[in-house]
Amino acid sequence: GESVGLHLPTLSVQEGDNSIINCAYSNSASDYFIWYKQESGKGPQFIIDIRSNMDKRQGQRVTVLLNKTVKHLSLQIAATQPGDSAVYFCAEATGNQFYFGTGTSLTVIP
Amino acid sequence: DTGVSQNPRHKITKRGQNVTFRCDPISEHNRLYWYRQTLGQGPEFLTYFQNEAQLEKSRLLSDRFSAERPKGSFSTLEIQRTEQGDSAMYLCASSLGRTGFYGYTFGSGTRLTVV
Numbered sequence: 001g002e003s004v005g006l007h008l009p010t011l012s013v014q015e016g017d018n019s020i021i022n023c024a025y026s027n028s029a030s031d032y033f034i035w036y037k038q039e040s041g042k043g044p045q046f047i048i049d050i051r052s053n054m055d056k057r058q059g060q061r062v063t064v065l066l067n068k069t070v071k072h073l074s075l076q077i078a079a080t081q082p083g084d085s086a087v088y089f090c091a092e093a094t095g096n097q098f099y100f101g102t103g104t105s106l107t108v109i110p
Numbered sequence: 111d112t113g114v115s116q117n118p119r120h121k122i123t124k125r126g127q128n129v130t131f132r133c134d135p136i137s138e139h140n141r142l143y144w145y146r147q148t149l150g151q152g153p154e155f156l157t158y159f160q161n162e163a164q165l166e167k168s169r170l171l172s173d174r175f176s177a178e179r180p181k182g183s184f185s186t187l188e189i190q191r192t193e194q195g196d197s198a199m200y201l202c203a204s205s206l207g208r209t210g211f212y213g214y215t216f217g218s219g220t221r222l223t224v225v
Contacts, residue, residue, distance in 0.1 A: 046214070046215065
């Protein structure tokens with residue numbers, strides 16, 4: 001199977017600070033990537049996506065960076081809020097399915 | 111349309127029993143996916159449908175698992191002769207096309223506990 005891993009299993013940040021969550025992927029043929037947020041007891045929720053022909057994409061308070069050279073993906077959350085506390089997954093698409101990493105648990109300290 | 115709906119939300123069953131879960135995707139989405147997620151792990155792909163055709167199945171989908179999407183709308187996932195190792199969250203997702211707009215949309219899942 002594919003290998004999608006995250007550098008840090010847990011991350012704690014102060015409210016208002018910026019958060020950076022990193023992800024390494026292994027399949028250079030993956031052409032589409034998504035960051036998902038998952039709160040306890042809920043299904044993953046789309047945050048932002050990026051295609052392999054891009055290296056940066058911005059959304060509302062979130063930015064995804066893609067470095068294909070080192071097969072690295074990051075999610076930046078600006079002005080982190082308590083509602084951002086959740087587990088964050090990166091997922092890579094190869095063919096018709098997504099491969100998810102283990103997840104990083106983000107805790108926002110008020 | 112309120113997104114992807116999964117029922118039941120929770121299911122507790124005795125080992126050896128059969129269980130069936132239902133997924134109602136977003137109505138205009140032609141693709142439907144089943145994933146399984148165990149505690150502390152990311153979702154793992156099980157199978158996907160394009161309309162009513164089941165086009166891909168993971169090695170994780172043993173012979174005890176069967177999925178259907180008879181009219182290209184809702185889907186069911188049945189697990190026969192459940193085992194304790196089947197305890198997990200079963201997630202359904204749908205999309206329009208391969209990646210669709212905003213990618214997959216997941217339901218809230220069905221949490222299965224086999225005792």
